[in-house]
Amino acid sequence: MKTPVLLICVCSLLCSADAFAEAIPEDVRDQAASLRDAAMQDTMAYELVASLTQEVGPRLAGSPGDKAAVAWAIAKLESLGFERVHADEVEVPHWDRGTLDVRITSPYEQALVATSLGGSWGTAQTGIDAEVVRVASLAELRALSSEDLAGRIAFVDHVMERHKTGAGYGPSSRIRGCGHVVAAERGAVATVIRSAGTSSHRFPHTGSMLRERKPGKIPAIALSNADADILAYAVNSGEPVSLRMHSTARFLSNEMSANVVGEVKGQGALADELVILAAHLDSWDLGTGAIDDGTGVAIVTTAAKMIMDLDEAPRRTLRVILYANEEFGLSGARSYAEHHAHKIDKHTIGMEADFGPGRVWQLSSRVADDALDIIDELHELLIPIGVERGDNKAGGGADIGPLRRMGMPVFGLRQDGSEYFDYHHTADDTLDKVDRDDLNQNVAAYVTAAYVAANIERDFGRLPPDDSQYSCAAEFD
């Protein structure tokens, strides 16, 4: 039995070596590996995220910081030598958090640390005084009637689970997105949620809520985990608990922002085909947007710059897109997709970095089945930096989502999100949360993938169209 097994092994090795040579030619493979190894040593990525966070800081769509970020990005891409650097104007909403005061008034007084969810309505000048009804999930909230909730404040007290993939964020962000809609349908006057985050520090977590006009016009706020504990303690005492709430959150007039774009031009027959490197330039207003998405901006810009600095231009064009207003409605992503729909077939593949500075631990993809051998070979190149092989169901990211749904294949370079939701969407999203070595490993993964995608003859096929939509209806829970 020994000999046949050995033969099969040898054959298998030879076959895979053959396949390897076929999808990614040796010279491309060698250059990609060399870029990867150089990135692991050190890159300029940390300096980029430091510059964006320390000089610009918070950059919520429509705010002065947003305009400063666009100016910063234009200047930075130009100074780095990108070509066709330009700002594609995008109209964005301008929501203002204003002030928020929330306190338990009965059975005893205590002020709570809270913040408005993005897009929340404010209260009337007189504020809201009402009794609290606590539930532990969206399902429990749906099970209540207007008899339970009319005139009351719904407190959705769901504790987010920590997970490398960020899997706990799904249920928590759905409560954030839809809790107020379900509560308002049942007559509640406000919604209070436990933050959709894993921080054990006293930071409330913001993020967008679905702004359905009917019947959702009630304030929606999030308590930090510690403050949700205080409110839960009061409710568990068995006595009726009342909250007072006053918020000046409101919308101002729409503003102009921009997707900032820069390219590394390809050369030769494939030069009009695009490899999209995406991140978003905006951030929430509470933190300085270091991990969301300063690191993404730094990763994709640095990866493209490293390829720009090679002696030879890539075959395909690398297009870096730093999107406007990802956080509060994907304005830039929608605008780009709309304006480039007629050229969607030239978008060979997209990759997005928008999950913080945690190391890339998995390569997933969504490509045509007959391009999976390229992914396999690309994965071989990423094994030395600790990357596992994932499936072919990658989402790719929020900003390139519209392009993917129009048929563009995507890489999913999945980052370790174990700590991401400790900081994400809070005031604690600051530069000190970024580890330089982890960031360089990200650049290594992105530069490898981008270089291969830009320089192989073959492409990744096209994806079937997908027009799925988000909804707060129960059947989508």
Place this chain on the structure above:
Amino acid sequence: MKTPVLLICVCSLLCSADAFAEAIPEDVRDQAASLRDAAMQDTMAYELVASLTQEVGPRLAGSPGDKAAVAWAIAKLESLGFERVHADEVEVPHWDRGTLDVRITSPYEQALVATSLGGSWGTAQTGIDAEVVRVASLAELRALSSEDLAGRIAFVDHVMERHKTGAGYGPSSRIRGCGHVVAAERGAVATVIRSAGTSSHRFPHTGSMLRERKPGKIPAIALSNADADILAYAVNSGEPVSLRMHSTARFLSNEMSANVVGEVKGQGALADELVILAAHLDSWDLGTGAIDDGTGVAIVTTAAKMIMDLDEAPRRTLRVILYANEEFGLSGARSYAEHHAHKIDKHTIGMEADFGPGRVWQLSSRVADDALDIIDELHELLIPIGVERGDNKAGGGADIGPLRRMGMPVFGLRQDGSEYFDYHHTADDTLDKVDRDDLNQNVAAYVTAAYVAANIERDFGRLPPDDSQYSCAAEFD
């Protein structure tokens, strides 16, 4: 050579066994060990700190929360069965933090997360706009002249070191206490310090500053570590950096607060001698005062309650003192010492818990030399719960400091402060930072020490008087 060594060992064992039997009688030792072991299983301490933090929360001297805390403590000590429960009224200052807005205005705009130091003056209505001068230490600040600082803002950018003993807090809290005095002497218009804390989260650290009337009347604020990084980044860019600052911090009229006292009465000839168990009831206004000093309140109250619940009353009286306004001038400690000076000789020994919920890792003391054998034997009782033997130079704690300086001996049950300054004096001082098992270990240490002190025949002698005073003069740096 073998025999003599063996003989010495045997003799040494016998001798120490003899000494052991002498200082702490066997029945006292057995009961103390039994209390210690029971406390390690579980105690009511966690429920106490939960009740204080979740129901009362912030309780800055003079604030409504402070009055609520006094009422809470009276009710709690009475319901637990303490004797002679009473509120010893104490006049306290009432400082109000107000609002604070600080932002870099040049070379670019960025708002910073900051808080006023306790007792800071506010700014004029028009605020302060001035250039920043950065130094890394108090010594560097002292080395500047009024030419360097006049009309400018001093930024003292000292990074606090993490240490089990909290050793890094000395230099950092001295900058907090005296930075504005030194800066004002040189004409500065405000002082900004990096927080005197080790938190890697975005919480500025408050705490009292020395309120010298002349020439110190300038606002003094602290930046979170992340925000101090942002300001340092700007200064390091080489361009002049300007800050705008507006603060409404101010003093209101003094208020009445109280030391809340309860006793477990002794029985027999030693009943008028006191074993003092101290903690402080007030807290800073930013957090809920869980680790500073809710845990202390819980530890000493629980230790006394466990002794109260024994079949036999202690020989000496246990006096639990929950002091008023430790944080902002030791009002309660000074008042108690003044009113009990004539009975100082009846204060046999004091122990204070005011360093969070970290495990007790060392027994130090300050007792007469001829009482050190008691400390040695007490230490033997604490070895099973991980306590090392310390020196005889214990400070004992801030609140019992005045009594110690009048001659009262103290135990120093030193708690592990490795993480204490991550939360201390910040909004992040909340219940979730308290570990139930660690808290029980603290109760175990305190109940052992208190039981022994209350039930042995001998006392701890007296200490020589000490009238040292705090000063911002350079020679005390």
